[in-house]
Structures are given as structure tokens and as C-alpha cells.
Amino acid sequence: MISLEKIKFGLRLIFLISLMVNQEENAMDAKLFENFDFAVLNSPEYKEDAVREDILTPVLKKLGYQPYGVNKMIRSKAIPHPFVYIGSTSNKIFIIPDYLLQVDNLNVLVIDAKSPKENIREGKNVQQVFSYAIHPDIRTNMYGLCNGREISIFSVSKKEPIGIFDVFTIDENWDQLYRTISPIALTNPSLLNYLPDYGLCCLKLGIANVDHCFYGIWIDSIIRMNDFEYTMSSVCFDYQVSFDFTKNQLSEFLMHIPLNKREIVVRSLFCYPFKYSAESQEECFALDIRARIGKEIQSNENEDYLPLEVVDFM
Structure with missing residues (x-):
């Protein structure tokens, strides 16, 4: 007995x-942009630098990236443009993605911020970030864009985005975003089920x-x-x-x-x-x-x- x-x-x-x-669940339930007024995205003065600081940076930090440490986000890394020549002379012109993400010094994702009016699902903006991802100094399998309204994630081996995440409802879809571009997801995705x-x-x-x-x-x-x-x-x-x-x-x-x-x-x-x-x-x-x-x-x-x-x- x-x-x-x-x-x-x-x-x-x-x-x-x-x-x-319950404590862990409550921490995860904290609203990322609870006090953010999304109406500002409609202002013509709200540019890509604001999107980077107000939207993209908080998302990356919550995912586990920091400016230092194992899961690192490197801001504005200058990389030489591989195609620029004037006549027969090579000219040093640099392209600068907003963030290069690394895990244990391995490049895992390059991501760029764009203004809220920009298309980040197709077209020139996507082509631009794709060129960063395949650059010899970068070589990541994944790349992404954020315009404050959405975050689009691409694989270099697929034409269509592998994920489109609405920033307005990012808390409701956080698990899916985490399973797509978190440090664990990009290096050892099997651990997500541990x-x-x-x-x-x-x-x-x-x-x-x-x-x-x-x-x-x-x-x-x-x-x-x-x-x-x-x-x-x-x-x-x-x-x-x-x-x-x-x-x-x-x-x-x-x-x-x-x-x-x-x-x-x-x-x-x-x-x-x-x-x-x-x-x-x-x-x-x-x-x-x-x-x-x-x-x-x-x-x-x-x-x-x-x-x-x-x-x-x-």
C-alpha cells in the first residue's frame, strides 16, 4: 500500500x-512587439535601417543570436563584389549584407532588412540577398529578408521561399520560425525534438x-x-x-x-x-x-x- x-x-x-x-511557457508567451505601433510602417520616413533595428534585431536576439559568443550575428560585413571590372582593371567594390549569422564560426544564414514598401518574396531584392548567400566569402545554404511586415526565408537550392512569416502574428507562429532559422535548426535540427x-x-x-x-x-x-x-x-x-x-x-x-x-x-x-x-x-x-x-x-x-x-x- x-x-x-x-x-x-x-x-x-x-x-x-x-x-x-508553466514558467517556461510564460517566458515563451511574452509578446515580442506588444508595445510596437505597426502603423509606423506606413510612414514614408520609416526606412530599412529602422526595420533592421526595430524589427529584425529583436527577432534575431529572441532566436538566440547575439553580437558575440557562439551564436553570433555579424552586422554589415563588407564582402568584395566578385564581378566588378572597369576595362581590364579590377576595382574593389564591396557589398554589405545587414546580418551574417554564424554558429560556432560556421556561416548559416545571411539576412537583409528592406523598407516596408519593398517586395521580399521575389524580384531584385531576393536576387540581391541570394548573391550574398552564394558569395565565396559567405556560402550559406539559407538566406532571408525582412521588410517589417514579413520575414521571408529561402534556401539556395529552391526557387520559392521555404517560409513566409507575418511579423504581426509572429508570436503565434514563433515555433515554426524557431524551427526554421534558430541556431539549432540551422546546425542540428534533430535536437528540436529533444x-x-x-x-x-x-x-x-x-x-x-x-x-x-x-x-x-x-x-x-x-x-x-x-x-x-x-x-x-x-x-x-x-x-x-x-x-x-x-x-x-x-x-x-x-x-x-x-x-x-x-x-x-x-x-x-x-x-x-x-x-x-x-x-x-x-x-x-x-x-x-x-x-x-x-x-x-x-x-x-x-x-x-x-x-x-x-x-x-x-
Whole structure:
């Protein structure tokens, strides 16, 4: 029977995790141009430099770009024009895109601001920024334009834009924009589908040194890491959670697996590649687990994560 204290702790944990999720969602819900008067776009005095500072720069910063650091936006980078000759003499003429975006010193996107009256879906403006993207000193696969009303994004390998984003409703379509030109989207788009790690979340919340009780949590993957250690994973409150347990706990673990899945789990863990992966909900199974946050943060090329250490299977 589940004790009252375990139920109380479980409810407190649900509250804390839900609070963190709500804080993250509220931060994402902040209106980017809540106090901006879009009527100014109709003024003939509102030029492309204003679009760059008032519209494009805030968008790029919210996407994660800064004038410094790993995800860098380089303003007004002068690059030599490759085609300008007068007679037989080469003349140094420079073309200057508004922003060149880099991730880890890799050029990923060039983007230009235009005045609100300019067409940024086709024509000379698009051709101009395309010439920046294919320039030998730039060579990006993606390029874009912003006229204050819209942001258009192109691929050098496609004629039509791959995305048109209305600035007036940019908050409603932010996820799509983020999945198109954020630093992660342009360098490692598979990470966009990663869930945040539960262990790291709890460590940051300061609830690492307590037992965490999970009731009926669905297990979809189990890996035998070596002769003495195992790990399994699940999803909890939209967070990825990993559980590590030892060879000494294996028998207890197997006793809690449904009988109709026990044999295939054992066979998978003791035959190459020493892994059980559920390919459907029917192949998952639920466990009751008591665990503690592990002592060592693990890292791979894509993320940091902090596994939980199983205390017992309940």
C-alpha cells in the first residue's frame, strides 16, 4: 500500500515540475512587439535601417543570436563584389549584407532588412540577398529578408521561399520560425525534438537530495551498459527521464516486468545489441520506481543529462 507521505511527496513533485513548465511557457508567451505601433510602417520616413533595428534585431536576439559568443550575428560585413571590372582593371567594390549569422564560426544564414514598401518574396531584392548567400566569402545554404511586415526565408537550392512569416502574428507562429532559422535548426535540427532532462531540471530546482517516487511510469527503452550497469528511459511531465540500476537490482527489476514481456526483455538485454526498445505503446510497460538524482552529469555531443539512480522497484 502506498503511504500517505509518498502521496504527499508525489503531489509536491508534480507541483514543482508543473511550475517550472508553466514558467517556461510564460517566458515563451511574452509578446515580442506588444508595445510596437505597426502603423509606423506606413510612414514614408520609416526606412530599412529602422526595420533592421526595430524589427529584425529583436527577432534575431529572441532566436538566440547575439553580437558575440557562439551564436553570433555579424552586422554589415563588407564582402568584395566578385564581378566588378572597369576595362581590364579590377576595382574593389564591396557589398554589405545587414546580418551574417554564424554558429560556432560556421556561416548559416545571411539576412537583409528592406523598407516596408519593398517586395521580399521575389524580384531584385531576393536576387540581391541570394548573391550574398552564394558569395565565396559567405556560402550559406539559407538566406532571408525582412521588410517589417514579413520575414521571408529561402534556401539556395529552391526557387520559392521555404517560409513566409507575418511579423504581426509572429508570436503565434514563433515555433515554426524557431524551427526554421534558430541556431539549432540551422546546425542540428534533430535536437528540436529533444525533451529537456528531468534530472537536470530537479537539480536546478534544488530537489535533488530526496527520493523521487514514480507510479505507473511507462518504460520504452532499456540498455545494458556493461556487465554491471543498466539504464532505462521514459517521459515524465514532458521531460525525458533516465533511470540507472545495477546488476544486483536486475532480478528485482525483472520480477516487476509483466510476465508476457519478461522473456523478450531478458533475451534483448543478454543478446547483441543488449538493448530493449519498445516500438509501440503495446510494447512498453509500467513500473513503480523509487529513485534519487544521480551524482554525475553525463554529456554527449548533443546534450547534458543527469540520470536517476534506482533505489528500489515498488
